[in-house]
Amino acid sequence: MRRITVSVLVGIQVLSVCFCSKAQQVMETGSQKPMPQEWIDKDTGHRIKRISLSEGSNASFYFHNNPFLKQKKIEGNVMVYYNTDAKNNKQLCTVNLKTLKTEQLTDNASPKKGELLAPKHREAFYQSNDSIFATSIDTKKTRLVYVFPKDIRGSITTLNADETLLGGSFAGPEKDEIYRKYPEKSDYFNRIYDAKIPHTLFTVNLKTGELKEIHQENTWLGHIQFSPTDPDLLMFCHEGPWHKVDRIWTYNMKSGKVKKMHTRTVENEIAGHEFFSPDGKTIWFDQQVPRSVAFYLTGTDVTTGKEKQYQIDRNEWSIHFNVSSDQKLFAGDGGDQGQVAKAEDGMWVYLFRPEGNRLKSERLVNMRHHYYRLEPNVHFSPDGKWVIFRANFEGESQVYAVEIEKSGKKLGATY
Template sequence: MKTTRSLALLSCLLLLGIGAQAQKVLATGAQKPMAAAEWIDEATGHRIVRLTGLSGENESFYFHNNPFLRKTGREGDKMVYYHKSPQGKQLYVVNLKTRQSEPLTRAFASVSGEIVAPKRREVFYQTGDSVYATHVDTKKTRLVFVFPADFKATITTLNADETLLGGAWSTDEEKEISKKYPAKSDFFNRIYEAKLPRTLFTVNVQTGQIDKLFTDKAWLNHVQFSPTDPQLLMFCHEGPWHKVDRIWTIDTKSKDVKLVHKRTMDMEIAGHEFFSPDGKTIWYDQQLPRGETFYVTGTDLKNGHERKCQLERNEWSVHYTISPSQLLFAGDGATKRPWPRPPMASGFICCGRRVSSSSPRSW
């Protein structure tokens, strides 16, 4: 589920004493919305910069989706995000140098997909049964694909060479469950227990050719392509985490399906999986058992070795990410929320663990 938040850039490099004496020191989140465009976080001393000046709701991408594009000249790097207004939910792009925002999409009633293609400099998205791509610089838009009436599905990911979109198809019966029970606490167990078929698929971004990869009577979800291997697609068996061996991969050419991590004890959970930047490791939140001992664990895709970074209870987060250098984890904190999340304090954390060791070990 996507989390709505005010988009801000948290710089761990600029501390309170480095040229920031003139800026306000504020408790981040104390005001909603925060009145200042820049401030020094009262708790950490970090400089916070607001990137989106548009009034209304602005949404970041889901935690494993890349929203950034490098600059092509001297104008500044760019970031794509969602903006909600009375006219609808649209994609915008902000120049990180000038902080000026521009709309990317037309006023569709609903836009989803949020897939940035940095080489093509396009953003792929979906409205209804139609998939579009808009060029970030020229704003030229093209129709990529229209799902047929008997295969209404959603795109969620783009492969490393930017030739294939991927996603999952669900039955009309599953869609009715979601429609009838819109709250996650209501639909989550119902969909899991229904054991309805889902199908993984790819769509060629140039030809529109669709390839149905794999069907299972399981809640196939959280579909992500490897950032480096164009043929490797990761997906999960969604459901209560203590009941599923969640994390899987499929080769889009051979259709070979592999389990990434098998649970080892009762009530173990592992999830919110994501690829390392080099595509060699899949990292995930692991608890042995749920709510007791916390890890960020990575499975080496070549040899299956697992590496664990143990966290204190108050360091745990709902979602994690890893720096491009692969030397630091960061997390989004956690709040008291329904299972499988134990109550913890919310906030941004830098774990500061070195995670580039090639041998399985604990830090």
């Protein structure tokens, strides 16, 4: 028995060596379909791995939604993602970022939306029609959390820091009618903004099952996020054309106070795609003063309102930015010429290092074969060594990790 075990281990080591050797191919990212599971981007020198191995289309979470569950011991951190199979059934899955082992969490054909992970209770929350469910990452058991009343078409988008409240919004029926008549964003976006439809922010108490309406305005409310550290602080935005709105606001659950986090200072200034820092002390956002002219990643101190600006070049502008857990690095997912920056050479996944009042960029992935209608939505891995993103340069959407350290220094793969 021992001889067989040793033989198997030797075989695994040989396969591992062969795989790593093959993985070091230097290639143009997206130059062939399919790509190997691992390669080095010839334009950047960084190693890229495909980490979604489920058949079909795979998509990582939106940039400000945490998809990671940290390991209990040394078994490997887990990332939750969505898989869509050939029958268009959408399921939640996990991938172990150390072993790349994938597991399917859900197995029903009902439609699913919501990207909410409860790391303390080790559950993934999602919504199917009028019902909210939670599935255990470890046991795969699913429980019904809440069913909306028939007169409320609510959607959940966030979970607070102590995992006691879900947050979301609902709107008047006029909004659904606009969506029905004008399904393309370019057609519905301004119409919803101009309609001044009543929108309501709500919470669902996970202990009592109570739905509570907490804030209402006759304007489009969205991008709702709880602070990652303060269970009583909720951020939301005034949706619409960014140059027409002071977009970023917070709501205090205890006092009911609404606070504007940034006021535009010149005509056509924009600020948006806001997200909390990991310690909850800063709200970061894409700022352009004015629109499409000067580009910044700006952070507002949640308590004092003091702002910190980092300037970037036009080509470095990204649809979404993110920050590492130690808050020393930023990442961006770039953009094509159809985006607001009109960048001639912006189709890259970027790493940024603060230097004074600027961000110094490093290109991680050449995205010239990616169609930017799918937003890459960058995340830093829990260990801070990789940037995880989604892309369609192989045809279907898949999830990839690019190593921050340039290739050639080590072959081991940990996340």
